[in-house]
Amino acid sequence: MNILDLNEKGAKGALVEEAQGKWGMVIDQDLCTGCQACVAACAMENNIAFVGEEDAGYGRSLQWIRVERFWEGEYPEVKMTSFQPKLCQHCHNAPCEPVCPVFAAVHSPSEDLNLQVYNRCVGTRYCGNNCPYQARVFNWRDYERPTPLNNQFNPDVTVRRRGVMEKCTFCLQRIHRAEDAAKAEGREILDGEFAPACAQACPADAIVFGRLDDPDSRVSQLSRQRRGVHLLEELGTLPRVTYLKGE
Amino acid sequence: MAATSQHLELSHEERLREQHLMLDPKPRGEMNAMVMEAMHTTSWKFWVMAVLLGGIVLIGLFGAWGYLIAEGLGVAGVNRPSYWGIFLVNTVFWIGISHAGTFISAILRVFKAEFRRPFTRAAELMTTFGLVQAGFSIFMHMGRVWLAYWLFPYPNERQLWPNFHSPLSWDLLAITTYLLASTMYLFLPLIPDMAMARDRSTGWRKNAYKILALGFRGTEGEWTHLRTAMSIFAFAIIPVMFSVHTIVAWDFAAATRPGWSSTIFGPYFVVGALHSGMGAVIMVLAIVRATMKNMKYFIRPEHFDAIGKLMLIISMTWAYFFFNDYIVQWYGGDRWTKELLHWHEAGPMGWMWFLMLIVNVAIPWLVLWNKKWRSTPWVVFVVGLLINVGMYIERYIIIPISLTINRQPFTWRLYKPGIEIPLSIGTLAFFILLYMLASKFIPLVPVWEVQEGQMAHSVKKFGRETVVTVSELD
Numbered sequence: 001m002n003i004l005d006l007n008e009k010g011a012k013g014a015l016v017e018e019a020q021g022k023w024g025m026v027i028d029q030d031l032c033t034g035c036q037a038c039v040a041a042c043a044m045e046n047n048i049a050f051v052g053e054e055d056a057g058y059g060r061s062l063q064w065i066r067v068e069r070f071w072e073g074e075y076p077e078v079k080m081t082s083f084q085p086k087l088c089q090h091c092h093n094a095p096c097e098p099v100c101p102v103f104a105a106v107h108s109p110s111e112d113l114n115l116q117v118y119n120r121c122v123g124t125r126y127c128g129n130n131c132p133y134q135a136r137v138f139n140w141r142d143y144e145r146p147t148p149l150n151n152q153f154n155p156d157v158t159v160r161r162r163g164v165m166e167k168c169t170f171c172l173q174r175i176h177r178a179e180d181a182a183k184a185e186g187r188e189i190l191d192g193e194f195a196p197a198c199a200q201a202c203p204a205d206a207i208v209f210g211r212l213d214d215p216d217s218r219v220s221q222l223s224r225q226r227r228g229v230h231l232l233e234e235l236g237t238l239p240r241v242t243y244l245k246g247e
Numbered sequence: 248m249a250a251t252s253q254h255l256e257l258s259h260e261e262r263l264r265e266q267h268l269m270l271d272p273k274p275r276g277e278m279n280a281m282v283m284e285a286m287h288t289t290s291w292k293f294w295v296m297a298v299l300l301g302g303i304v305l306i307g308l309f310g311a312w313g314y315l316i317a318e319g320l321g322v323a324g325v326n327r328p329s330y331w332g333i334f335l336v337n338t339v340f341w342i343g344i345s346h347a348g349t350f351i352s353a354i355l356r357v358f359k360a361e362f363r364r365p366f367t368r369a370a371e372l373m374t375t376f377g378l379v380q381a382g383f384s385i386f387m388h389m390g391r392v393w394l395a396y397w398l399f400p401y402p403n404e405r406q407l408w409p410n411f412h413s414p415l416s417w418d419l420l421a422i423t424t425y426l427l428a429s430t431m432y433l434f435l436p437l438i439p440d441m442a443m444a445r446d447r448s449t450g451w452r453k454n455a456y457k458i459l460a461l462g463f464r465g466t467e468g469e470w471t472h473l474r475t476a477m478s479i480f481a482f483a484i485i486p487v488m489f490s491v492h493t494i495v496a497w498d499f500a501a502a503t504r505p506g507w508s509s510t511i512f513g514p515y516f517v518v519g520a521l522h523s524g525m526g527a528v529i530m531v532l533a534i535v536r537a538t539m540k541n542m543k544y545f546i547r548p549e550h551f552d553a554i555g556k557l558m559l560i561i562s563m564t565w566a567y568f569f570f571n572d573y574i575v576q577w578y579g580g581d582r583w584t585k586e587l588l589h590w591h592e593a594g595p596m597g598w599m600w601f602l603m604l605i606v607n608v609a610i611p612w613l614v615l616w617n618k619k620w621r622s623t624p625w626v627v628f629v630v631g632l633l634i635n636v637g638m639y640i641e642r643y644i645i646i647p648i649s650l651t652i653n654r655q656p657f658t659w660r661l662y663k664p665g666i667e668i669p670l671s672i673g674t675l676a677f678f679i680l681l682y683m684l685a686s687k688f689i690p691l692v693p694v695w696e697v698q699e700g701q702m703a704h705s706v707k708k709f710g711r712e713t714v715v716t717v718s719e720l721d
Contacts, residue, residue: 059326059660068657086655095503101415102397103407122397123320123390124415125330130502134328134655138390141321162319163390232654235503 021092021240022112023170024212025199026222027085029245031206034067034083041201042087045171047157049143062137064088064168065198082245085207087198088135088168089231089239090114096127096136104165112240113170121164128165132232133239136167170209171196191217212240259713260706266549269361270715272701273544281541282440282690283447288540289687300680308673311666312387320390324665328658329650333667334388336642337674339516340523341381342422342495343638347524348374349429349488352436353481361717362553364700365545368440368693369535370528371433376681378426380674385422387670414498421487421494428487432480438463438473439695455688492517499645505583506591506649509576515568522565522607523638525558526631531682533628535691545692548622555621558630562611569608587652595661596648599640606637 042048042065051060065087072079094114096105104121107114116127116136128136142162145153153159156173160166178194191210199207210219222228223242230239264271273281315322325332351370355363386392398419400409409416442463445456463469496516499507509515529551536546576584591600614630615621647662685691703718 055321058663059328059658060321066657068655070657086657098410098412099414099502101409101413101419103410120397121391122394123392124388125325125390126413126415126498126502128327128330129504129650132503132654134653134658137327138330139319140325141319162321165390 021090021212021238023090023175024210024219024223024240024242025170025196026208026219026228026242026244028204028206028208028222029082029084029243030227031204032067032083032085032202033204033206034069035203036067037201037203038065038085038198038207039063039067041197042168044152045154045157045197046169047153047159048166049139049145049160050149051140051143055140060138060140062139062143062166064135064137064166084243085198086133086135086231087241088114088170089133089237089241090168090170091240092238093236095130095132095235095237099126099130100124101126111172111175113172115169115172116165116167118158118160118164118166123163123165125165132235132237136165139164139166260708263706263713263715266547267704267715268365268545268547268549268697269700269704270706271544272698275698278698279443279447279694281544282692282694283444285540285542285692286444286687286690293683293687297680297683300676300683303676304673304680306673307669308383308677311669311673312383315387315666315670316392322666324663324667326660326662328653328655328660329647329662331388331650332647332662333643333664333671334384335646336639337384337671338381338388339495339642339646340639341377341384341674341678342492343516343520343523343642344527344635345374345377345381345425345429345524346488346492346517346520347528348372348377349432349484350521350524351528353432353484353488356477356481357485360553361700361704362550364696365692366528366532366550367436367696368433368689369531369691371429371436372682372685372689372691373524373527373531374429375426375433376678376685378422378429379681380678381422382426383674383677384670414494414501417494418498421491425487425491428480428484432477432484435473435477435480436693436696437689439465440690440693443694444690452688489517492520504649504653505581506576506587506645506652509572511568511572511575515565515572518561518564518568519638519641522558522561523635525554525561526634526638529554529558529627529631530635533624533631535686536624539686539691542692545697548624551624551627552618552622555615555627555630558627558634559611559615559621562608562615562634566608569604583652583654587649590652591644591648594648594651596644599644599648603637603640603644606633607641610634 043050043063046064048062048064051062055061065085068084068086070081070084072081090113092112094105094107097107097114099105100121101124102120102122104117105114105127106117123138125138128134128138139160139162154173156177174194174196178189182189182193189211191214195207195209199209208219208222210217212220212223214220222244225244227244227246228242229245230242233239323332323334325334348370351363352367356367386395389395397407398409398416409419411417437459438461441456441460442465445453445460448456493513493516496512500509500512502508532546532550532554536542573588577588591597610633611630614626620626651659651661653659705716707714707716
């Protein structure tokens, strides 16, 4: 009989396992320098197209992770607040999933991740509207990959065509590779054995990835800190990304 | 004043006949001939207009759509966060227009509103043709329209079903049901008129009417069957009509967005649909009356008067629901909703919000209370046009303008329509073109329904008193 304080878990009224999750991430806003290395690494790893200046300026960039910057006050009395890298929060109760008419936005029960099936997507873009984090991006066109970019495709990741939605997968291909390696050696995945591209590239070590269901993992320990918040927690989406920010 | 004095010279009975179609009967043969003549008389202006509209449809609708499919949605104005743009505005707008047909031909038929008789078909045609445009707009909006059949529950080897949790799946089923039901409901009362046209045409038309009339001869048994079928459909299609626009509203209300998740959206959208639909019906009637032969006999100021009253009531209902929707959202005090309401009124598109209230509420209330004004075709035409502009703006505010504001201020961005504009013009042209062509093939006035009404009505004299009597037919 385990009676847990669900309020402490930040999941009001939800089941314990649901509140806990499997894979999770911690982003330390106090460490983030806004260098955009995560954005570049993510684009390389996941075959994300570059949309050009004009489309990017019109809100059509395909970044799966973006570094949001905010400020207080009017110029010249501007005070920068900390950067907030934003990506798919891999909600347990993801608002994007039920609204898809063709099951392209689905939940993976085994990984407890929120996934997009590109070749099932018909492009109604309802999921994009319903994501409170605006983490989903749409392939507005077939984008060109000028040389030498066409030589650096990641063979483990689908190249998406025009008309489909896409979003962060927590580098599912890396998770699977690590799982396969661990299974071949007959062991569990070690904490910190692998990281998604963004976490790997972060020079400040502001992004930490790992198992949330292992209380001793680094990500679990960090996410239990009092600095931790979940974005838009009041919507009951049960996000798997914890943001750390001091007073 | 001349008209008034002339009026006084007429006897009460003559005045009644002049005002009311139901009290002004003509011999059946003559009336049939009038409708056939209206259908066959085509001026050169009609053909110029038809060719012009056909050109717009070819370039604006099919040409631009082909380009959109080939290039991707980048040529449209949709972006993040406005993932839905004018395509969805058009969809909601055309489904709204389609509601008027059912409202007039089913609800007014069920309630035995006699003034409906000459224009039930003109309204029902709007339903079918409006839904065609709504369907076009939905498919244009899709990223990979060539896979649109995945939305339908069809048998496939992977045993995949559409996601019935998604409001879009409900939407598709509702619209398909409505299109099929309203087409059948358009066709049923058409059968006797098709038989009438069959007996009065030659050549290919006769053959076509022969097929469409299904061998109708007008026997007692055929009429009984037809009446039974029509009354079943009239009652059955009313809940379908209400469900369609409620479900369209759920596309928005079921989402977790500020400004969208409003429980009153269902009835609010239905009333909004009737608002724009009635405006469109009155516009169509004014045009038909002005341009087609013999229509001044069938469509009279009394009809504009009656629809004008309905428009006034619907405008008041719409204002009531708008106020409800607004006050509850504002009172809720949610931070993002507050931001959104401020954006509606004081954002760069704030003029739209005020224009919507002026043309949807202020102008109908100021004009339609006056019997003389609402009986004048061009006045109600202008009011109907303005209401449609207002209702289009209402949907524009709900979709792209509301989508601009979300819970992630970093992504806030304005929406600028691109290829949506030619495509919208194309759908409008296609609607008008279909209607024009149909008016030359289908008797726009349900002759048998008018004749039936005229048989039921009579002007009787009891002593010196002139009395209008109505007998129950069915």
